[in-house]
Amino acid sequence: MNANHNTDDDHGCDSALGRNPAEDASAAKAPASRTERDCANGGTRDRARGGGSPRPRCFTAISWILVAVWAAFIFFMSANTGSGLSNDLGFFSSIYRVLDEMQTQLLGPDADAINSIAHFCEYAVLGVLFANALRSHMPLRRAFVIAVVCASAYGITDEIHQLFVPERMCDPVDWVVDTLGASLGAGLLFVVLRARGAEGRTARREP
Incomplete structure (x- = not known):
């Protein structure tokens, strides 16, 4: 009842x-x-892609802003003439002169290793930034490939830009160096994020 x-x-x-x-x-x-x-399931899918936890919109926006800022920096550096790099950029010119003196002492007055090293470093950073931004939209492996393609394409436009800058020239070798730098930068990010994802999966399986 x-x-x-x-x-x-x-x-x-x-x-x-x-x-x-x-x-x-x-x-x-x-x-x-x-x-x-x-x-x-967002977190699970994202971890399977190697990207960790789901990323908020602010992360994506900041990532693309960094890509744009660094691309603008590369454009700015390419817009300067050889004499401008030596004298008109303040702190950067001081570093350039020191490196140029070291290069002359080690490799002789006709060497131009600084230019190649600068290109490689610039595009290694661009590769990292592109891959980091693209992984918000696609699996990490695809982001790595597209990041290298985008950075390499930007390198082509950079060399074309230098055709119109006094004392600069379009050099296919520089483009190859740009692409190698972007590949290294994006590849390092890919390896680091994949390793972090593997460590996270191992930790979750442990009792």
Whole structure:
């Protein structure tokens, strides 16, 4: 009797609150919406891609801003003439003169290793930034490949740009160095993130 009485009271409370117990039960058994499934599985899918936890929009926005800033820096450096690099850029010119003196002493006055090293370092950073931004939109492996392609394409535009800068020239060798630098930078990011993902999976399996 008490059990039946309590059940009747429960149904009475549901009716008073405007709830239908049958509807509540159906809602509990209903499959989750696509959005809910995406939220629940987003971290798993992202970890499987090698990218760690889901990244917020601010991360993506900042990542692309860094790509744009660094690309603008490369454009700025390419827009300077040889004499401008030596005298007109303040701190950068001081570093350039020191490196140029070291190069002359070690390799002779006709050597131009500084230019190649600068190109390699600039595009290694660009490769890292491109890969880091692209991994918000695609699996890490694909982000690595597209990052190298984008950085290499930007290197082509950079060499074309130098055709119009006094004392500068378009050099295919520089483009090859740019592509190698971007490949190294994006590749290092790929290896580091994959290693971090593997460590995370190992830690989760441990009791």
